[in-house]
Amino acid sequence: MRGSTTARTMLAPVALGVVAIALWQLLVVAFEVKPFLVPSPSGIAGAFTESFSHIVDAAKVTGLNALIGLVVGGLTGILVAIFANALRVLSQMLAPLVAALAVIPIVALAPVFYAMFGAAAHTGRQIIAAIAVFVPMYLNTLNGLRQVEPVHRDLMRSYAATAEQANRLLLLPGAVPYVLNGLKIGSSLAVISALIAEYFGGPANGLGKAITSAAAGSNYTGAWAYVLGAVLLGALFYGVTAGIEAWALRRRGGS
Amino acid sequence: MSATRAAVTIQGVDKVFRTRKGGEVHALSDVSLEVAAGEFVSLIGPSGCGKSTLMRLVADLDPATGGEITVFGKTVEQARKDQDYGIAFQQAGLLPWRTVRANIELPLEIHGVDARARKERSDELLALIGLEDFADHHPDQLSGGMKQRVAIARSMAERPRLLLMDEPFGALDEMTREHMQNELVALCQETGAAVIFVTHSIPEAVFLSDRVVVMSPRPGRITDIIDLSFSSRDEDLREDAAFYKGVTAVRSALHGGADASPGPRGVENR
Numbered sequence A: 001m002r003g004s005t006t007a008r009t010m011l012a013p014v015a016l017g018v019v020a021i022a023l024w025q026l027l028v029v030a031f032e033v034k035p036f037l038v039p040s041p042s043g044i045a046g047a048f049t050e051s052f053s054h055i056v057d058a059a060k061v062t063g064l065n066a067l068i069g070l071v072v073g074g075l076t077g078i079l080v081a082i083f084a085n086a087l088r089v090l091s092q093m094l095a096p097l098v099a100a101l102a103v104i105p106i107v108a109l110a111p112v113f114y115a116m117f118g119a120a121a122h123t124g125r126q127i128i129a130a131i132a133v134f135v136p137m138y139l140n141t142l143n144g145l146r147q148v149e150p151v152h153r154d155l156m157r158s159y160a161a162t163a164e165q166a167n168r169l170l171l172l173p174g175a176v177p178y179v180l181n182g183l184k185i186g187s188s189l190a191v192i193s194a195l196i197a198e199y200f201g202g203p204a205n206g207l208g209k210a211i212t213s214a215a216a217g218s219n220y221t222g223a224w225a226y227v228l229g230a231v232l233l234g235a236l237f238y239g240v241t242a243g244i245e246a247w248a249l250r251r252r253g254g255s
Numbered sequence B: 001m002s003a004t005r006a007a008v009t010i011q012g013v014d015k016v017f018r019t020r021k022g023g024e025v026h027a028l029s030d031v032s033l034e035v036a037a038g039e040f041v042s043l044i045g046p047s048g049c050g051k052s053t054l055m056r057l058v059a060d061l062d063p064a065t066g067g068e069i070t071v072f073g074k075t076v077e078q079a080r081k082d083q084d085y086g087i088a089f090q091q092a093g094l095l096p097w098r099t100v101r102a103n104i105e106l107p108l109e110i111h112g113v114d115a116r117a118r119k120e121r122s123d124e125l126l127a128l129i130g131l132e133d134f135a136d137h138h139p140d141q142l143s144g145g146m147k148q149r150v151a152i153a154r155s156m157a158e159r160p161r162l163l164l165m166d167e168p169f170g171a172l173d174e175m176t177r178e179h180m181q182n183e184l185v186a187l188c189q190e191t192g193a194a195v196i197f198v199t200h201s202i203p204e205a206v207f208l209s210d211r212v213v214v215m216s217p218r219p220g221r222i223t224d225i226i227d228l229s230f231s232s233r234d235e236d237l238r239e240d241a242a243f244y245k246g247v248t249a250v251r252s253a254l255h256g257g258a259d260a261s262p263g264p265r266g267v268e269n270r
C-alpha cells in the first residue's frame, strides 16, 4: 500500500524529467546549438562518464566541507535554540542577528575567510556552510520547542520537574519533527554554500572549482558534467536527511 | 475534623482571570471546603462553574486570587514539590512519542526510581487498567477511553495520598466506566488516598463519594454539599434504595438550586 503510493508519487516527476531531457536533446540536435551555449544531454553524459572518477574525488572534497558545516551548524543551531527558548531576552537579542544572517548571502564572506585562514585551508568554506545551516536549524528548533501543549506543561509542573528534565523529556522530543525538517532544509544549503564558496578561491580540488576552471578553459560540456555531479551531491544530502526524517517519524509512532 | 487530619483545606478562595482585552472572569467566589485524609469528594456542576479551576489551584498550577489553600498542612507549592498528589487532567495528555508503558513510568523516571522498580509498578498498573497487551503501543494507536485509562494509571504511579481527577471517566463507555469506578473504590480503600473527583455524572458522583459538592457558575461557588454515608460500596449499592435517594438529592440540589427547590430535596443524608 505504502510502496505503491511512493511509486505513484515518484512516477510523475520521473516522467517529466525524461520528457524534458528528450526534448532538450531534440532541440539541441535539431537547431545545431553550439556546446558553449547549451551542450546536449548525451554530450554531458559522455563527459560525465569519461571523468567520473575525478568528479567523485571532487564531490568528496565539497561533500566533506558541506557535511562538517551541516553537523557543526546544525548542533550549534539546536543548542542556541534551547538557550533562546529558556531565556526570552536571548531570543529577542538574537532575532535581528538571525534575520540578518538569513538575508545576507553568507558566501559573500568567502574572500574574507580565505584571507583569515589562508588560501590552503578549507576552514572558511566549512564556516560558511555552518552559518548557512545554522539559520534554518535555529529557527525550526526554536519553533518546535515552543509547540508544547499546555496540558504537558502542567504535567511537568505537577511533577516539579527541573528545567533540564522538561527539556530532555518534553521539549526536545516534541521538537524532533521540526529539528529534522530544519536538517533537511539545511542539508541543501550546506552543499550549495560549500560549492559556491569555492568560486572565490581556496584549495582547487572541489566541485565548484572544477566547474569554474572547466568553463574558463572553454570546456563547457565538461563544466556541465561537474554541475551534474553537484546536482547529484545535493540530491544525496537531501535524500539522506529526508530518509532520516521519514524513518525517525515512523519509529516515534505518529504524532 | 482536626486540621492535621485534613488532606486539603480551602478557605474563602477567590479566583479572577484577567483576559487579554482587560476583562475579568470571576471563576471562583468565596469557596471553602475541607477534604479529610482518605475522603472521597466529588465536584459536580454545570460547565464553566470552576471545577477545573479549583482543582488547578489545589495542584498549584494556577495561583489563587484570594483566600488560602493547604494540602496536608503545607502550602500548595510545598505539597507540589513534595509530590503529595497525583493528577489526571480532563484531556489524557499522554506524550505521543512514548509508549503506553513509558507514559505510565514518566513520573517515576522524573523522580529517579530505578528501571526495575519502574517496570514492576507499570506492570501492576497495566493490569489494573486492563491494557497489558498495549504496553508497547503508542498513544495514537489507542482509543480515547484507553488513553484516559493510561492517564489514570500514570496519576496513581507514585501511590499519592491525594488524587486530583478531572472527569477522568468522561471518555469511557458505560461498562469500562463501572469497572474503573469499582477499581477506584478498591484502590482508595487499599491506599487510603483522598480523592477530589470532578464529574458530570450524578450516579457516578453518588456511587464513588463520601460527599458530593454541588457548584453553580458565574461566579463559581459551592451551593450545596451532600453527605452520603454508605456502609459499603460494591455492585449491590448501584441497585440500592439509598443509592437512588442520593441520586435524587444531588439532582435536586443541582437543578433546583439551594433556595428555590420545589422537589423532595434535603433527604435525611444532607
Ligand SMILES: Nc1ncnc2c1ncn2[C@@H]1O[C@H](COP(=O)(O)OP(=O)(O)OP(=O)(O)O)[C@@H](O)[C@H]1O
Pocket (backbone or CB within 6 Å): B017, B018, B019, B025, B026, B027, B046, B047, B048, B049, B050, B051, B052, B053, B054, B090, B220
Ligand atoms: N486561563 C483562563 N483564562 C480566562 N478564563 C478562564 C481560564 N480558565 C478558565 N477560565 C474561565 O473560568 C470559568 C471556569 O472554568 P473551568 O474550566 O474551571 O470550568 P469547569 O467547571 O471545569 O467546566 P467544564 O465542566 O466545562 O470542564 C469559565 O468561565 C472559564 O471561561
Ligand SMILES: [Mg+2]
Pocket (backbone or CB within 6 Å): B051, B052, B053, B090, B166
Ligand atoms: Mg473542567
